[in-house]
């Protein structure tokens with residue numbers, strides 16, 4: 001297996017707020033890699049660092065061997081063509097309908113004709129289970145349910161045929177049934193598009209249900225990385241505390 005992303009001896013701080021210290025992480029081609037960790041610890045920051053949305057002070061972030069911090073504008077554009085991110089909250093552009101949202105990256109990155117874009121949009125909406133429904137296609141985000149918005153955001157992220165998809169809390173705010181569908185979607189996209197997926201989540205069923213490996217962020221590093229099974233049954237006190245805490249949180253909801 002080859003690493004798609006390699007983070008080596010990484011240091012990242014916002015002023016005095018140190019987020020990562022000597023952090024190491026490697027994500028292999030084709031795997032679904034999940035990051036778990038407490039709120040405010042730096043999970044979203046990790047994804048943003050990977051696509052060059054935030055700078056880092058020390059260490060390395062390599063995308064297929066290329067240092068992200070050294071990339072110029074054009075190289076970053078190219079990086080983001082291959083690595084697409086589904087932001088926390090599944091943010092869609094409110095002023096654009098579903099079709100315009102889904103084809104946004106195609107307009108940015110390709111010279112596809114309107115007809116080709118329409119075909120591609122249908123394909124993607126179909127893949128995320130929204131199907132080709134003209135009514136949905138031309139609705140604005142405000143007119144969609146939470147679950148539909150997340151799926152439309154997924155469709156948008158796959159339109160460009162990325163090699164890697166980064167998901168930031170893809171199931172937050174969804175009920176268990178819709179969360180499960182998103183989890184199945186993530187697996188399906190990995191299977192059918194052979195993408196590498198990096199998922200940040202608080203949702204343990206998702207973390208344990210669709211990941212090849214899980215990494216737990218703790219004390220500015222990822223000291224615990226293992227199969228979902230290994231993390232779930234870990235005897236390491238910090239891991240147990242976190243995993244059980246999450247289950248408690250779920251029960252309280």
Ligand SMILES: Nc1ncnc2c1ncn2[C@@H]1O[C@H](COP(=O)(O)OP(=O)(O)O)[C@@H](O)[C@H]1O
Nearest residue numbers: 014017019037038039040041042043044045046
């Ligand atoms: N652009 C930024 N400027 C300053 N501080 C930030 C910025 N983005 C995130 N942070 C801080 O970094 C920490 C980690 O944030 P984040 O990655 O969003 O946490 P989470 O693990 O909940 O996703 C928080 O303390 C947050 O306040």
Ligand SMILES: [Mg+2]
Nearest residue numbers: 043044045088
């Ligand atoms: Mg976050």
